[in-house]
Amino acid sequence: MQSFRSEIENPLVEKDILELERKIRLFKEGRVDEERFRSLRLARGVYGQRQLGVQMVRIKIPYGKVTSEQLHRIADVSDEYSRGRLHITTRQDIQIHYVSLDRTPELWSQLEKDDITLREACGNAVRNITASETAGIDRNEPFDVTPYAHATFQFFLRNPICQEMGRKFKMSFSATDEDTAISFMHDLGFIAKTKNVGGTEIKGFKVLLAGGLGSQPRHADVMYEFLETDLLIPTIEGVLRVFDRYGERAKRAKARLKFLVKDLGLDGFLTLVEEEKRALAYQSFPIDTIEFEKDIVFETENVPAVTIEDEKAYETWKETNVLAQKQEGLFAVGIKVHLGDFYTDKARLLADLVKKYAANELRFTLRQNILIRHVREAFLPFFYTELKKLGFAEEGYNSIVDITACPGTDTCNLGISSSTGIAAELERVLKAEYPQYINNKEVTIKISGCMNACGQHNMAHIGFQGMSIKSGNLVAPALQILIGGGILGNGQGRFSDKLVKIPSKRGPEALRILLHDFESNSNETEDFLAYYDRQGKTYFYDLLKHLSDTKNLTEDDFIDWGHDKNYVKAIGVGECAGVVIDLVATLLFESEEKIENATEAIKDKLWSDSIYHSYAAIVNTAKALLTGEGAKTNTHASIINNFDEVFVSTGKVTLEGTFADFVYQINKNEPTEEFAKRYAAQAAAFYKQVDIYRKQAVES
Structure with missing residues (x-):
């Protein structure tokens, strides 16, 4: 290399x-x-x-x-x-x-070179901070959540408290009560709020805790109805510290925050968060928003002359893809990106267009699309013609024909059946047979290639999950159909019900049946969810049950969408923050690195960071010895308890008190220079003692 x-x-x-x-x-x-x-x-x-x-x-x-x-x-x-x-x-x-x-x-x-990072985009860390793509331009927002999302990203990037957690951790910021960033399915979700205190408007957030999708979706709890913005970062840090210490590490399927909060109860969890306050570097963390409040700057005022050849198509595009911003005279333009895939030649032309004629900013959206911001009204015809040349002027942005799908079996190890293939076919059916739905933004279709729900299928109005189905000795690609999920607003949402598993090639027919029944039997004032609730789950099961019959499968049913050969079920080992089983020597080597990190942080006067590196080194060192004994190490808390039982109480390792007292100095002391230096020295001494013990044990 x-x-x-x-x-x-x-x-x-x-x-x-x-x-x-x-x-x-x-x-x-x-x-x-x-x-x-x-x-x-x-x-x-x-x-x-x-x-x-x-x-x-x-x-x-x-x-x-x-x-x-x-x-x-x-x-x-x-x-x-x-x-x-x-x-x-x-x-x-x-x-x-x-x-x-x-x-x-x-x-x-x-x-x-252009301030773009890969750090913590995967793994057992704080994942990408998401937010409503309309944040900062939404007419209904109390304030712009963008500075707060940005500050959260910056504060926790490379932060020692969230580098090696039991599982990934996801956060979102919603601009309005519409909750377009889907707070109820996140580990921490924030919805912008304001309240009046003595005539002064105070900014804050409604905070949602411990939601999640996957095979066992859980609706988040309300952690706070209103949390002032200066408490945002300390609150997140407290939650992360508790999750890092008490979260499951051995059983991957139980390692998300939602399981920990379920086990402890919301009050029990919040008590532990409260106990971490003393250890925090910041009891209050005011966030500077000035950088995000600058005037919008345009490179040119000259509007290129264009001729709209099809006025009807242009008006349809404006109706479905253009949003009025809160800034007077400015508009956002939505680009529907099929399955989220686009190519670099078009990306460059789009980048040049945005820089010269908008305000040099676009946002990728939660529905795998692109939103161009700050387009002046006079420039809309020009943008339409230029985007049309790129194939980016297709109507139906954020509508039912804008289907969300994960990569599935295209590239993912965990994919069971093709999510992109069925998504393409369903879009074709909708455009060809249901043109009346082109601007329907009330119904969403989402598809995942497996139960992990990267395509968010189990919170869609109509969802499809990739599976397989047996027919005699043969296996065919299949889809689990789910109905009845959606965002209700203000932190409320609902998960869809599993109805029936059908061969994948019958997916389009299932969609036709559902839409036809909705059109024929819904009341005039009913939306899709009200119609589903009135009819009930059993009604829809009976409606689709005949599609699950595998006695009459054809050769085509054994070929997945987008493929030309017979289906083979092949699932690899998932890497989405998989739990690592460590060798003792590797763990001790890592403890050395953590102690070095603690020392470096002291040199940089980062007392809180140093303290957490020392804490991680101590727990990691204890884990090494426990691993050698075959003892349980599934949480930091259990490591601390078991080390006392296996090593300290038996006299194998000598400490001045209990190991728990030694470790938990971290939340009994403020993050001062004096404590940081003392704790780092203690971590190094503890490592040295354990290393000697380990070498003697190996030699004997």
Whole structure:
């Protein structure tokens, strides 16, 4: 593997990239365990693909915001290191597929030249911070949540408290009570609110805690009805500290925050969060919004002359794809991106268009689309003609024909059946047979290739989940049909009901049956969810039951959408923050690194960071010994309790008090210089004692 020379000016970022290169080299030399290496690369946005020998690289784009320069940079990187295709995710990220592992450090280095990171885009960390794509321009918003989403991203990026949690952690910011960032399905969701106190308007958030999708969806609890903005960062940190300490680590299926809160109860969890307050570096963290309140600047005032050839099509596009902003005379233009996939040649032309004629900002959306912001009314005809040339003027932005789907079996290890293939066919059916739905924004269709719900199928009005189905000795691709999910607003939502499993090739017929019945039997004032509730789950099961019969399958039923060969069920090992089983020596090596990190943080006068690095080193060191004994290490809390039982109470390891008292100094002390230095010294001494004990045990 050939080394590259980093040109990054930020020493912290440069160190990170060089560390990835070093670990790749050690892994290829057989000096780093495969599972540990997987954990490291995932935290750097490098994710194994279904196809052997190549990686998916996920680019972390906070709240989906990119400039022309950044989009050009992403396009250049995709051309150089991949195949020129960009994929927008349901978390407003960009994914690039088919990247060689050896080239990922260089790719990352190129992205950082325009302030774009891969750090913590995957892995057991705080994932991309999402937000309503209309934040800052929404006529109904109490205030712009963008500065708060940005501050959250910055504060927790590389933050030691959230680098090696039991599972991933997701947060969202909704601009209005419409809750378009779907707070109820996040680990932490925030909805912008204001209240009047003594004649003064105070900004804050309604806070939702411990929601999630996956195979066991859970509606988030209301943590606070109103949390003032200066308490946002301390509150998040408190939650993360508790999750890191008490969250499950051995059983991946039970390792999300939703399971911990369910076990502890909301009050029990909040009590633990309260106990962490003393340890926080900031009891209050005011967020500066000035940078986001600057005047909108345009490069040119000259409106290019254009001729609209089809006025009817133009008016339809304006009706379905153009939104009036709260800024007078400005509009946002939605681009429907089929399945979130677009190519670098068009990306560059779009970037140039946005820079010259808008205000150099677009946002990737939660429905895998693009929203151009700050388009002046006089420029709308020009934008329509230019976007039409790029194939970006298709009507139906955020409508029923704008189907959300994960990559499924195209690239994902966990995909069971093709989600993109069935999505393309359903869109074709809708456009050809149901043109009246082109601007229907009341019904959503979402598709996932497996139960993990990356396509958010179990919160859609109509959802499809990739599965397989047996017919004798043969296996065919299948779809689980779900109905009745949706966003209700103000932090309320509902999950869809599972109805019936059918062969995939019958998916379009299932959609036809549902839409026909809705048109024929719904009341004039009923929306889709009211119609579903009135008819009931059994009614819809009976409506679709005949499609589940596998006695009369044809040859075509054994070929998945988008394929020309018979279906083969092939599921790999998922890498979405998979739990790592560590060797004792590897754990002790990592403890050394954590102690070094604590020392470096002290040099930089980052007392709170140093303290958490020391805490992590102590717990990691204890885990190493417990692992050697075969004891349980499924949470930090259990490691602390079991170490006392196995090593301290038996006299194998000598401490001045209990191990629990030693470790839990972290939330009994304020993050001062004096405590940071003392705790780091204690962590180093503890490591030295354990290392001696371990060597003696091995020799004997």
